[in-house]
Amino acid sequence: MGIIGDSLNRAAAATFSRSIPASAGAQVRFLVKHEKGSTRVVAERLGVSQRTVERYLTGQIRKPRPELADRLAAEVRRDWQPMVRRRARKQAAAATGITVEMRARFGLTAAPGTTDDGRVRLITQHLPPVSLFRLGRQCR
Numbered sequence: 345m346g347i348i349g350d351s352l353n354r355a356a357a358a359t360f361s362r363s364i365p366a367s368a369g370a371q372v373r374f375l376v377k378h379e380k381g382s383t384r385v386v387a388e389r390l391g392v393s394q395r396t397v398e399r400y401l402t403g404q405i406r407k408p409r410p411e412l413a414d415r416l417a418a419e420v421r422r423d424w425q426p427m428v429r430r431r432a433r434k435q436a437a438a439a440t441g442i443t444v445e446m447r448a449r450f451g452l453t454a455a456p457g458t459t460d461d462g463r464v465r466l467i468t469q470h471l472p473p474v475s476l477f478r479l480g481r482q483c484r
Contacts, residue, residue: 355442357421359432364420368408371420372400378423389419441472 365371372386376397379385383401387394392412399405408416446469451462 353422353429356429356432357424360425360428362425364417364424368406368413368416369400369403371416372397374420375416375423376401390415438473441470441475443468443470445469 365374375386375389376383379389383397384394387397390397390412396405400408446467447464448467449462449464452460453462454460
């Protein structure tokens with residue numbers, strides 16, 4: 345997903361009423377439950393073997409590698425509290441809209457230190473409810 349879609353997901357995640365499960369075993373159990381008991385699908389999503397997912401379920405493995413822990417948390421966050429996420433998006437789309445901040449580089453490629461050299465600028469743009477509704481439909 346693009347930068348704006350990721351920003352919308354982070355903003356929706358800020359409205360969660362509960363935090364995501366803390367332990368790796370609880371996160372794997374949540375993903376398996378969300379995938380209707382399919383350890384194979386969860387293994388494909390995480391990029392590990394099906395047996396590894398089963399080991400997390402039984403408690404044989406408790407602490408994942410750092411890169412797997414990041415992927416696991418990201419996958420749980422993606423599926424966590426979909427109704428709360430949907431309600432937050434609807435509320436923002438119907439009421440006030442959102443403000444998006446981005447960084448962009450403007451200018452020409454020139455010798456370092458000259459005034460023509462490109463600079464990073466912060467762009468802040470308020471998106472009205474209509475625009476947010478259109479973005480939300482594209483970011484699903």
